[in-house]
Amino acid sequence: MPSSSKEPLYCEVCGARIAGRPYRAIVDGVEMILCASCYLKLTKSGRAVPVRERPRKASVSEKRRRTMRRTLELYDIVEDYYDRIKEAREAKGWTLKVLAEKLKISESLLRKIEAGKLKPPVDLARRMEKILKIKLLEPTELEEEEEENLPPGTLTLGDIVVVRRDEE
Ligand SMILES: [Zn+2]
Incomplete structure (x- = not known):
């Protein structure tokens, strides 16, 4: 008795409607929802890596936070x-x-x-x-994504280019 079966799910590999339970796997580095037969086929061949846990909540909220931040800083x-x-x-x-x-x-x-x-x-x-x-x-200039990993300081983009060049 799956509780979330109102929306039909479709296999993201073959496109078939998933009748039973959907399977999750990483296919070519992308997490996908698969039908049972694609799941079996691809995991057997090693092209898909099964995903056991549900998608991490952290990544979703992190994405939302980033979007919000970007909007605020527009x-x-x-x-x-x-x-x-x-x-x-x-x-x-x-x-x-x-x-x-x-x-x-x-x-x-x-x-x-x-x-x-x-x-x-x-x-x-x-x-x-x-x-x-x-x-x-x-x-605002949308450059803060690049700069947000930097320690607070006075480095400009120009300084960073110079630093990187010196390291080589
Ligand atoms: Zn399929």
Whole structure:
């Protein structure tokens, strides 16, 4: 009585609908769902390596985390965000209180932001952009994937190239 048999499964090798239980195996380095006959054939010939445990949850959540991170880092707040906000607000003749109300945030939070003590989160910055008709968000360069394994420091991409060259 398999509990997850609502969706029909198809063998990823021969394409046949899997009637019984699906088998998992690594075929040519890729984890696949196989029908019984492909599973037997390929494991016998050594082309497939059986997967006994279920797919690791860690890898799924890790992927999700990475995707989330990438989305969050798509935009960056401009350096002089506080000046732009304050200038735009004053140009409109709005007090801190008025703008805070429009943004649905507290006046003290807005004051901190305008003082440059707090970077607004992306969603708030978007609302500010709309309400104040200013630009606060810049697309970030998507290079952090390369750099995330580096220790925090001041190495630039140029330095890394030089270091690698010296090692050879
Ligand atoms: Zn098959």
